[in-house]
Amino acid sequence: MEVGHISERAREIKARAARFVEAELWPLELTVVDGGELDRTLVDAVRAKARAAGFSMLNMPFAVGGADLPMLDLVAIEEEAGKATNGLGFIVVDRGPRELLEAATPEQVERWIMPVVRGETREAWAVTEPGAGSDVAGIAATARRDGDGWLLDGEKWFVTGGDLASFYIVLANAEGVQTLFLVDKGTPGLEVVREPRFMHDPYTSKHQELRLSRCRVPEANRVPGAGGAGARKWFSLERIMIAARCCGAAERLIDLSRGWALERQAFGHAIADYQAIQFMLADSLTELAAARLLTLHAATAWDRGDDAKIVHGKVAMAKLYASEMANRVADRAVQIFGGRGYMTENPAERYFRELRVDRIWEGTSEIQRSIIARGLLKRGAAAYLDGAVGAPVGTP
């Protein structure tokens, strides 16, 4: 059975992305280790190179100048992004805001989305609040009508890429309905309160805390077709991409620890000769293969346009399993490297810290389990196993 067939075009892009990660991003990782910080000038230069090499907007429709690749292709390419630490992988998978595009007015597309597609600006999603993360329905930010515009009030946390963005996509309760608003940086009443440090720093972008106080935006900034559903679409896409990156990260970790196991001598043997080491490697590879299949399974269902609820459940299984798997693989890799695995210059150390967030952001592992369990209790197991990778739904 062929599993997760990807197009010739995606195969070519994936191979080029793999070479780019190795040639351009791995040396950058070392500059971060040496300097203790990311050198923005170097990152911007590599970002420009990646853009010129065609690694951007692969998810956006042809109509706006994107490559319109299906999910299976995107997943295959995103795996390569997982093979770099410090968030540098995002440089080779510079995706555009397709979920926003699908909900925006033609004027909003021209004013906010096309500059992103052209690489002139960036966006950042501001959904989470100090009082509501997993419970998106519980957000407290409000939007009140004010003449021909809206007054936004609230706090937003963990706004990834806020430092690089020129506008925020803010979720607020507008007259009882969760609604997205586009808020330009510099709008009066919008304040960046903090840019805290995180476990995975130094990272390619910051995660800002924002405060909106009587922040006035015109009606033209209200996204008509989205709201909570638009934000959830963004979550789903990000979840499957997290699963893909976790698979890429695990592959690199397994290759690195295999290499070290074959090289390192202890008690007169390569440590690869010891079953304790072999079993760690065997578990890691087996779990990676399982996570990969789950990710392809979800991507196949996505591309086939299966029932959104089933796709949602399959994406949750992929995100849950792949993120938990990658954390286990990183832990084993550190163990196989011994003391060297605890050194920042070793990718295993960086992955050990950086992969931790994949069990939290875009829905924690507990939230993924709740989604899976809810679907299972409602529809039964077959609904989530049917249409396994490569076979259309209903295939006996």
Ligand SMILES: Cc1cc2nc3c(=O)[nH]c(=O)nc-3n(C[C@H](O)[C@H](O)[C@H](O)COP(=O)(O)OP(=O)(O)OC[C@H]3O[C@@H](n4cnc5c(N)ncnc54)[C@H](O)[C@@H]3O)c2cc1C
């Ligand atoms: C580095 C980073 C970047 C982020 N980027 C963004 C971003 O760009 N934009 C954005 O809007 N958000 C972003 N987030 C927010 C992220 O999506 C949330 O942190 C995540 O959804 C969890 O929400 P929370 O932190 O409020 O935890 P909580 O929801 O408070 O959860 C705390 C604990 O309770 C558990 N829990 C909660 N509800 C249940 C339940 N029903 N059943 C069982 N257990 C439960 C959780 O699993 C978790 O273990 C980012 C977060 C981080 C750390």
